[in-house]
Amino acid sequence: MKYIYELHRTMITRKLILVYEGEFTQEITKSVLAMAERNMDAIGEDSGIKRKVFNVMVECLQNIVKHSDEIQEGGAPVRHGAVFMIGKDDDKYLITSGNPIQNDKVEMLNNKLDHINSLDKEGLKNYYKEVIxxxxxxxxxxxxxxxxxxxxxxxxxxxxxxxxxMGNEYSFFSLKTVIRRTATDSE
Amino acid sequence: MEVINKEGTEDTPKIILNRNDGIFEISGRSLPEDSADFYQPILDWLEKYSGSPNPETVFVFKLEYFNTASSKLILDILSKLETITNTRIQWYFHEDDEDMEEAGTEFSELVEVPFEFKTY
Structure with a gap:
């Protein structure tokens, strides 16, 4: 039974306020959002920060619902396994997710994220408008x-x-987004 | 013409499209599971309406939150409104919600429809 204590310790050391592992659907997305909202309301979180956390959570969760690849073992899809976590520190929220993706998507995803990270505020705005x-x-x-x-x-x-x-066919894609709780505009 | 009056839910906005009363409004939260499917009836309604619109159309967006898939459909709605003469948009945002204000500004730069910005 030690794993229970270990998991509890990990959550405390990592300052995790919510961890969900398993199947992701729109219904689960709504439940996770509602829990996080209640948690932020309970501590009287600033409304601007709350909105940003909500925003990033939705995109992150819906990405998993849409794109987490079903792992095939011996031809049969096993399940849509993925993990989603929210960490809360004094100065920031950490929104993290992890899900399996097919190896042949790694390069495309890596390039897309590298490109996004190479852009500044204005560059991101222009890229957004270009894509929409x-x-x-x-x-x-x-x-x-x-x-x-x-x-x-x-x-x-x-x-x-x-x-x-994760082997010949899949890789585990982990993503972490930081939302500062201090200065409202840290760009 | 039929009236669309959809109550909002935790993941879909409230929608009123009523030409007789001159009310055209989308408000609340928009993060439906399938945004294309959700907004299709709205686009179909506007397509019909654009055939013989009211002398003036004031379309209100009063969104608290929308996801990126919805933003694509909002642009589709705005593009449809662009074809209707004498249309203007009233874009509401919460007074401390800079992101929603900026989202409105960006949409206004993407279509040729006048935008009025209002806080609530």
């Missing part, structure tokens, strides 16, 4: 291709990410 104007419509999964750009814009910080190899 492009007459492509939504992807088959219903994404606008704007989620990461919006997360970078709302947080005003670089997106931190990593790909951990």
């Amino acid at each position: 104007k492009s007459n492509k419509g939504l992807s088959e999964k219903g994404g606008a291709g704007l989620g990461f750009i919006d997360m970078a814009r709302k947080s005003g910080q670089k997106l931190q990410f990593d790909f951990e190899p």
Whole structure:
């Protein structure tokens, strides 16, 4: 039973206020959002910070719902496993997610995130407008291709990410977004 | 013409489209699971309306929050409104919500429709 204590310790050391692991759906997204909102309301969080956290959470959670790849083992899809966490420190919120993606998507995703991180506030604004104007419509999964750009814009910080190899077919994609609680505008 | 009057939910906005009363309004939160599917009836309604619009159309956006997939559809709605003569947008934002104000400014730069900015 030691793992329970260890998990509890990890959550405290990492200052995690919410961890969810498992299947992600729109219903789960709404529940997680409601919990985080209640938590922020309870401590009287600044409304601007609350909105930014909510914003980044939605994009992060809906990304997982749309893009987390089902792991196939012996031909049968196993499940849409992913993890989502919120950490709260004195000076910031950390919104993190992790989900498996197919190895052949790693390079594209890596390039996209590198590109976003290379842009400043004005560059991100222009990139956002460029993507929203492009007459492509939504992807088959219903994404606008704007989620990461919006997360970078709302947080005003670089997106931190990593790909951990999981074998021949999949990598585990981890993403961390920081939202400062101190100065309202840290860009 | 039919009236659209959809109550808002925790992930979809309240929508009123009523040509007789001259009320055209989207308000609340927009983060539906499938935003294209959610907004299609609105776009269809506007398509019909644009055939014989009122002498004046004031379209109100009073959004508390919208996700990026919705933003694409909001632009589609604005593009449709662009084709209707004598249309203007009233873009409401909470007085301390700079991001929502900026979102409105950006939309106003993407379409040729006059925007009025108002706080609530």
